[in-house]
Amino acid sequence: MKLLTIVLAGALVFVSTPASATDLDAAVAAAMVGKRSTPxxxxxxxxxxxxxxWVFGSGVLKASPxxxxxxxWLFVARRIGGGWQVALDDDQSFADLTQAAPSNVVSTGEKxxxxxxxxNARVASTQTGLSLPYPVGVSWTxxxxxxxxxxxxxxxxxxxxxxxxRRVLSAQSGRAYWMCSNGGHIRIIHDNGWTTEYYHLLNEIKPNGEQYPMGTYLGLTSTRIPCGGSAGSNHVHFALKQGGSWVALQDKTIGGxxxxxxxxxxxxGARRGSITRTTGQSIQNYGPEQGGTTFENLTNFTVADQGSAESPITVSGVPGSAPATLSVxxxxxxxxxxxxxxxLIAPDGSAYRLRSPDPDDDEDVIHETYTVNASSEVANGTWRLRVTDVAVNDSGYIDGWTITF
Known part of the structure; x- marks a missing residue:
């Protein structure tokens, strides 16, 4: 009979025979069961x-049907001698152990x-920077x-x-993971410390730590219960975490x-200004709330005749994706x-046309504000205003510009 010595704090499992996949299963299972007292x-x-x-994966305690x-949980495990050291994603040791893992097990981006x-798990905020899990401007029940x-x-x-x-979309940019072996459950860890969970998905993707932008298709609403639970009608079970802990929705702002x-x-239910919506009623997705953070560059850049100039702004401290209503x-x-x-040139090099040439426009100053749907872009990084002179005989300069998230 195989003997196991399990220490739940740190989840070290020592076995009397060489370690095997089954021994890893026992170590991860012991760590998970030690977190919950419910059946x-x-x-x-x-x-x-x-x-x-080294091993990286997901573990599940299934629910009753x-x-x-x-x-x-996500877990990372390291074989030590005849046992396994396991860290679950809500353990303080998880970040440290993932940092030590080979890059083929935990990528540099994941680290x-x-x-x-x-x-960010200890940062409290009512502003989540999250959209609802369906298209901006659309209403769901x-x-x-x-x-x-x-x-x-x-x-x-x-x-x-x-x-x-019924198309369920990611509520913000982040790294996505599948949780249940039969699918139906996706977790996304967002750049700002929030995590969103999506359950009962049908025809879902199977992400393995890839970084996705806000609005990525995840699956369809359904009544599937691949890891247990119940569902009386089609829906997505959409939930909020910070770090590895569930967070009450009370007073949190999502989707406006x-x-x-x-x-x-x-x-x-939910409130927006004087409007209140409760169970059975619809709410329109207004996307991630805007914090109104503005960045500027007031340095002059010469635009030569038939030339081009770029003015850079480096954005930092803005979580997740740029908004669908980015103001320039x-x-x-x-x-x-x-x-x-x-x-407007995004950090990844994507170009967004703000103004096209008009040979009949002989004015000499541009003071204009543009709204850009930049929700597919990561907010942080270097943005550039590019001004190009496409005709002969005239020149000018960029006097300054601002970008507001």
Whole structure:
């Protein structure tokens, strides 16, 4: 009989025979079970990557097919002697252990994400910078107001939503992971420390730590329960975490709405100004709320006749993606402004046309504000205002510009 010595604090498992996949399963299972006192309907340990005694994957405590919801974790494990050291994503040791893992097991980008995630886990804010999990400008129905991930238990971190073409989209940019082996459950760790969970998905993608922009297709709403739980009608079970802990939706702003609890789980709803919506009513997705942070460059850059100039602005401290309503103000002087083409250049080099040439426009100053849908771009990085003179005989300069997130 194989003997196991399990130390849940640090999750070291020592075995009397050489370590095997089963021994890893036992170590991860022991770590997960040690986190919960409630019954579960089974355990999944899903190895997603491994190399040289290191393993990264997801683990799940399945729920009953009649109630609750599965509890899941990302894990990293290192083989030490005859046992395994396991860190779950809500352990303080998770960030440190992922930093030590080979890059083929935990990528450089993931290491940066997990380090920020751990650091931001203690930051409290009602502004999440998150969209709702469907297209901006579209309305879906609240199937169930704020409730716990598993129903009644607090914190009431979750809301059930359905509508339109049932296409569930990522609520902000971040790294996405599949959790259940049969699919249906996706987790996204966002750059600002928030995490969103999506359950009951159909025809879903199967991400493995890739970085996705806000609005990425994840799957369709459905009644699927691949890791247990229940669903009476099509919906996405959408939930909020910070670090590895569930966070109540009360007073949090997502998609332009601020959420409130009712007298019982699944009651309550959302407010926007004087408008209140509760279970059974629809809420329009206004996208991530805008913090109004403005960056500027007032340095002059010469635009030569038939030449081009770029003025850079380095943006930092803005979580996640740029907004769908990114505001750009340009102050440009030119002896025939109709010669000018103006573009906004994103940090990844993508160009957004702000102004096209107009040979009949003989004014000499541009003081204009442009609205850009830049939601597919990461906010932080160097943005550039590019001004190009496309005709002969005139010249000018960029006097300054601002960009507001």
């Amino acid at each position: 579960h309907a089974g355990v999944e340990v899903n190895v997603q990557r491994s190399e040289g005694g 009649y109630a609750g919801a599965p509890e899941s 940066q994400t997990f380090a920020r995630w751990s650091a 609240i199937i169930g107001g704020p409730h716990g991930w598993s129903g009644q238990p607090r914190p009431w971190s979750s809301i059930d939503l359905n509508g339109g073409d 709405w601020t959420y409130f609890e009712g007298s019982r789980a699944y009651a309550g 103000f340009a102050d440009v002087h030119h002896t025939w402004r109709g010669d000018l083409q103006i573009d």
